[in-house]
Amino acid sequence: MAEVKPVSKQVRIYQPTYRLDPKKRFDAEKIEKILKRVVDGELIEIEYSEKVVPDLCMNLAEMIRNAVKEENYDRYRIIVSVCIGQKRQQSVQIFHTFLWDHERDAFASYNYENPHIFANVVVYGVYLD
Template sequence: MSERKSLPKQVRIYQPTYQLNSKKHFHQENVKKILQKIVDSELKEIEYSEKIIPDLCLTLAENIRTAIKEENYDRYRIIVSVSIGQKRQQSVHVFHSFLWDHQRDAFVTHNFENCHIYANVVVYGVYLD
């Protein structure tokens, strides 16, 4: 009988295919331009009213979020915070707190004022891995 030599079985080793960086990073200057254009056009002639301001905050945040999502920032969650209040010679402090990756996460802020209202809008681009 003939003897067969058994060859060792080859095992293929693949490198990980996960992606650590996005293809299109959150570009703060472009987001700032979008934010200024939308906020200034929407709030230019608005007067304070307790009935319309809550709905205005929601629609403004949704319009900003959809406009920024059209930029197709890869692997980023877009978070929009809109605060609108009546101007009555008061001061306002807004504070947000997040766990933050300084290399990948970013934010843009815009403040708006007319003679009736003030608005503070913050857009966060938080990287998803």
């Protein structure tokens, strides 16, 4: 008589489907090159005017944000801060503070000066889970 072997049932084990890291990390060096290109092109012959500078800051921040978004950083919130002021022999200190994840978050900054204005541009790439 033939011996009957017990059939073992195969148990499937599933791994979690979520990712904890982005596919493409925020590259600060590449973003600094984008900042230099955009800011130098837009502010090369600008003189300070109280009426023009607020709109210029908004437009410049929008242009930079769109240029950074073209790099397709997934799972990053892009925050752009633009500060433009008149040069009048004064000192300026700009300070930003965040809760920061040192492993995933990053930033890039660029300072611009011409005889009439100074500009400080900072782009933050804040990782989203």
